[in-house]
């Protein structure tokens with residue numbers, strides 16, 4: 001069995017980031033860094049690298065669980081991963097995606113599900129997709145002390161109604177609607193807004209228009225912050241790279257070559273070595289040499 005060394009208690013107290021810290025960063029003109037995480041080791045890496053905001057995204061469905069899209073992801077799956085991420089974070093602000101179906105039936109149902117992310121998952125905010133039609137729910141969640149991150153533009157849970165994953169806001173009508181969506185979500189109490197898959201010019205306009213921070217993904221450099229999916233950063237999606245997903249490492253190549261070496265070492269009996277083996281106590285080994293002389297050759 002291998003054990004993960006859990007972190008010792010902090011010697012120097014770490015200040016936990018909150019929704020308020022993100023708003024402060026916007027006011028100070030300091031960009032907000034954000035990335036998704038889905039488990040304890042990646043949460044630790046992300047947190048220890050000083051990333052400001054961690055999202056347990058429902059992209060979990062594709063990049064970790066192997067579903068075709070985000071639609072099958074359940075509240076229980078999201079909670080399982082949110083808890084793991086929460087255990088790995090000390091400093092970063094933690095938001096969790098509410099999956100498809102968990103806030104679509106009624107506001108009561110949505111509040112009940114959202115509370116689970118805060119109480120059981122350890123999240124500090126939930127994220128929901130959609131614009132003006134979600135404003136009333138955002139208000140209700142906010143009044144229930146549940147900070148909400150909005151998400152507009154290319155909203156993957158609407159893949160069927162959008163007719164695929166397409167850049168949004170490229171007509172004047174869509175441009176104006178997204179500006180109104182952003183306004184409505186801010187007025188309803190959203191603490192931040194993810195802008196996904198929209199033209200740079202529109203993201204800049206929305207960012208300028210809002211007091212709350214915008215976090216862009218495929219929305220250009222003028223947002224208050226940027227978010228990427230962890231697996232996109234490290235070439236772990238087994239899929240073509242979207243234009244906006246800059247690759248910062250090739251974990252697929254790294255893991256692939258390490259695994260091939262391991263497989264070869266096992267096949268050639270180069271692993272494990274004697275130094276990687278446990279041994280009987282010295283006296284027993286001496287006795288064993290007498291009792292079973294061939295054993296020492298084995």
Ligand code: KIV
Pocket residue numbers: 036055056057058059060097151194196217227228229
């Ligand atoms: O699910 C997710 O990872 C997201 C980000 C892309 C913003 O919603």
